[in-house]
Amino acid sequence: MHGAIDRAENAHQRAARDRAWSIPLEQFDPGDPELFRSDTFWPYFERLRKQEPIHHCRDSVFGPYCSVTKYNDIMSVETNHHVYSSAAVFGGITIRDADVDFRRPSFIAMDPPTHSAQRKTVAPMFTPTHLDQLTSIIRERAGQVLDRLPRNETFDWVDRVSIELTTQMLATLFDFPWQERRKLTYWSDLATSLPPTPEAELKRQAELIECGDYFAGLWNERLNAPPKSDLLSMMAHSDATRHLDSHNFLGNIILLIVGGNDTTRNSLSGGVLALNQFPGEYRKLRDNPALIDSMVPEIIRWQTPLAHMRRTALQDAELGGKQIKQGDKVVMWYVSGNRDEDVIENPDVFIIDRARPRQHLSFGFGIHRCVGIRLAELQLKIVWEEIMKRFDHIEVVGEPKRVYSSFVKGYETLPVRIAG
Known part of the structure; x- marks a missing residue:
């Protein structure tokens, strides 16, 4: 890509990284679609993988949810459908609850x-x-x-x-x-x-x-x-x-x-x-x-x-040393x-x-x-x-113009x- 684009992108990513590593973890909402449209979600997941791989977001536009950010923890959820359900009656497969x-x-x-x-x-x-x-x-x-x-x-x-x-x-x-x-x-x-x-x-x-x-x-x-x-x-x-x-x-x-x-x-x-x-x-x-x-x-x-x-x-259940409560929305971040x-x-x-x-x-x-x-x-x-x-x-x-979505x-x- 052209040098000017690269420089603007690097400054954009540096600002996102500074913010992701400075705000308290309890304020993290990695499912915010704007982070994906702006391509600034990477440092948020990097920090979560290092400091809090199983993270509870108390409030978001999608309600409270639990983020699973590391490969092996995601595999633990994927392979245990008896504990972690995909059923639409419980909310379905995306961070946005099925209406x-x-x-x-x-x-x-x-x-x-x-x-x-x-x-x-x-x-x-x-x-x-x-x-x-x-x-x-x-x-x-x-x-x-x-x-x-x-x-x-x-x-x-x-x-x-x-x-x-x-x-x-x-x-x-x-x-x-x-x-x-x-x-x-x-x-x-x-x-x-x-x-x-x-x-x-x-x-x-x-x-x-x-x-x-x-x-x-x-x-x-x-x-x-x-x-x-x-x-x-x-x-x-x-x-x-x-x-x-x-x-x-x-x-x-x-x-x-x-x-x-x-x-x-x-x-x-x-x-x-x-x-x-x-x-x-x-x-x-x-x-x-x-x-x-x-x-x-x-x-x-x-x-x-x-x-x-x-x-x-x-x-x-227990996942990665953290407690998961019945009814919790558990989001497996493949991208992380x-x-x-x-x-x-x-x-x-x-x-x-x-x-x-x-x-x-x-x-x-x-x-x-x-x-x-x-x-x-x-x-x-x-x-x-x-x-x-x-x-x-x-x-x-x-x-590129990116999609406003934390799913696609x-x-x-x-x-x-x-x-x-």
Whole structure:
């Protein structure tokens, strides 16, 4: 990036670090979305990992919550679903409680056995055999999108590449009407947005209901047709999901849209940004494109597309030497665990040939480990292979605009330029 941008960014980060290390820990609210929009949350988690890895925030816009910031403590929560629940009835999987009037359970916001039955319905989409069938489609579309990019002029990588490619894949997975595929992006952003007023929240809910109505029409088409290999058809013809009520139906649809959108979309953008921030790694990649295989999981660790997942304590427990009370909101900060120096060597450095690149928390762990891991990695691998065939350098020419969210860690825009 340009020197002036670097200097402004460094001053910005220094000010954030000074504040994070000077205010009392009892005033910490690491879930404040503004910290993520301004990219100033890093020193807060660094201090928590060193001084108070299990931290209780007494009050925030999301109410009181407990932060879990170190890798092994997060793993303890992930692997103990008997104590730490994902169920929507207790609040769900994000720091923002599921609204009691709009609670939409999905299989990620359920505990066994219901969770397992609904998850198994969509799992065949992500088997090696089916991914082999998708490989040529992903490669062809990546080539088409990349070949249409302008040369010697600034454009938004997020819109032209990251959103377009992930939306095309979502449309394929759902067998969604192709010309209306950008609705999927809109609904994904809507589902994870934080409206500023109660009126805006009501509008958001109304638009999500419209999403449910649209998918209900597609669902009825699949229900009355022979089974096919798209996600909607799989759900319509499975005993575990055929008779979902409208809330559970929409909950699962939103889960699949967001899950299929945010990880890949923001990792595609984050990878370009990381390579610009670490130009030595970019040179390493140009010299040896075979490093894409290890670079892809490193991008996913580095980006951490979903900053956290939340659980609710079903009983009193001890975690990292701290007491957790029944009913506590327990927030596992993946974005912090992925920078835990006690587990990951040089975690603040982007290293494309890292020895153990898949040692990260970005996909979760345990029973809720992301069902689409292989597809996400496959998409990123193919897109970067096609990028390296075409472009010597993708230059970031300005600061990205980041999403106002402490759940989705992503980008609204990323200005880039490709030399002709």
